[in-house]
Amino acid sequence: MxxxxxxxxxxxxxxxxxxxxxxxxxxxxxxxxxxxxxxxxxxxxxxxxxxxxxxxxxFKDYKLTQGITGSAWVGLKWFRILWSTGDFWNALHNTLLISFYKLIFGFPAPLVLAILLNEVMNQKFKRIIQSILYFPHFLSWIVLGGILFAVLSPGTGLLSWLGFSGSPLMQPESFRSLLVLSHIWKEVGWGAIIYLAAIAGVNPEMYEAARMDGASRFRLIRHVTLPAISGTIVIMLILRTGQILSAGFDQVFILSNDVVVHVADILDTYVYRVGLSMGRFSIATAAGLFQSLAGLLLLLFTNWLARRFNDQGLW
Incomplete structure (x- = not known):
């Protein structure tokens, strides 16, 4: 038992x-x-x-024929080469920019959606909306990329009906915005599940007491719901901050093209291109190690900041 x-x-x-x-x-x-x-x-x-x-x-001059143990030790040689490469700094800049956009616009979206769904009284309608919003999460970026290419095609897609002559996928000035919007579309419903679970755990007596004091729905959200789930919000923010240097390989790899590569290339695609396409395994590993260590430091710093100001964190 x-x-x-x-x-x-x-x-x-x-x-x-x-x-x-x-x-x-x-x-x-x-x-x-x-x-x-x-x-x-x-x-x-x-x-x-x-x-x-x-x-x-x-830290080695890695060669496939010699293996990891047989390759010569070169210390920080590849890191120095990496940091002197313009493509690396461009990829880092794009990664930070896209990740911050996703954090600013994408992080609050599931929270707002969860609060709105929690206010829906008709349970059947609520379940239908939830199912529709959850569904994109279970589709791969290959499928969603095909949908976006079809919809945004200037020749046969929806844009042609609206009179547009160009696709946002082919315009550098709008490509990052499209990445953020498509990311929100795919993950907002799934991300709301955690907040809905946290809201479900709020003591109903707190709502009843606030209603007896004459609180409106907006005040209930502001003074009861949000403070009650603040711990969940902080933890999700800490976890999201730790992923700032990972802007989403699948999405960028599927949607990017040669026209927008200078604004779309991120650290993940840079590591893939240099490591697998060019066969420069050592420098790609150095870039990946830098990405992981920087993400770890950001996670530790955000957790320390949350503990200092809100007394809540992952540990």
């Missing part, structure tokens, strides 16, 4: 030291939960932690 602890007086338990015995009791008590957790742990170990050994390529 789940949750039932095993007897601590068994011969096996008596042979184990106190702290280890306590850990073993906890492990046995929740063993079925750990079994459910196991596939996720195996995934992260195989695809996230084991590949970390390959970051040493960033």
């Amino acid at each position: 789940i949750g039932q602890a095993h007897d601590a007086n068994t011969p096996v338990a008596r042979a184990i030291p106190g702290s280890s015995r306590s850990f073993l009791r906890t492990l046995l008590k929740y063993k079925y939960y750990y079994v459910l957790l196991l596939p996720g742990l195996i995934y992260f170990i195989i695809f996230k932690y084991i590949p970390m050994g390959g970051v040493v390529i960033a």
Whole structure:
């Protein structure tokens, strides 16, 4: 039975030291939960932690014929080359710009949507709207990219009916805006689920007390709902800040083209192009390592800032 602890007086338990015995009791008590957790742990170990050994390529003159251990150690050579490359700084600039746009406009969107859905009284209508908004999340960017190409085509798409002669996908000045809008369209419904779950946990008596004091719906949202879910908002903001240097490889790779490459190239596509297309594995690994470390530092800083001013954070 789940949750039932095993007897601590068994011969096996008596042979184990106190702290280890306590850990073993906890492990046995929740063993079925750990079994459910196991596939996720195996995934992260195989695809996230084991590949970390390959970051040493960033400090070596890596050659496929010599392997990682046989390649010569060159220290920070590739980082110096990377930081002296104009394409890298352009990719970094585009990454920060696109990510900040997504943060400013995309982060509040799920929160606003969750609050609006929470105010809908007709449950059947609410479920229909939720299903429509959730659906794009389950489509890959290949499918959504095809839809956008078809809709925004100046020859046969919706834009031709409205009299436009050019596509935003082919115009550098509007391409980043299209990235942000399409990102919101795809993820706003799925992102609202977390906030809806947090809102569902708000004590109804707080709403009743506020209504008795004459609070309007707007004041209920401002003085009850938002303060009650502030912890969830802070945590989601911290997690989103840690992804600032990852602007979305799939989306940019599918939607970009040679006309807008100078405003669309981000660190993810730069690593892909330099590493896989050009075969310069060492410099691509250096760029990827820089991206990961910078993201980690941003995550730590944002968490520290949240703990300092709001006393809430990931840890």
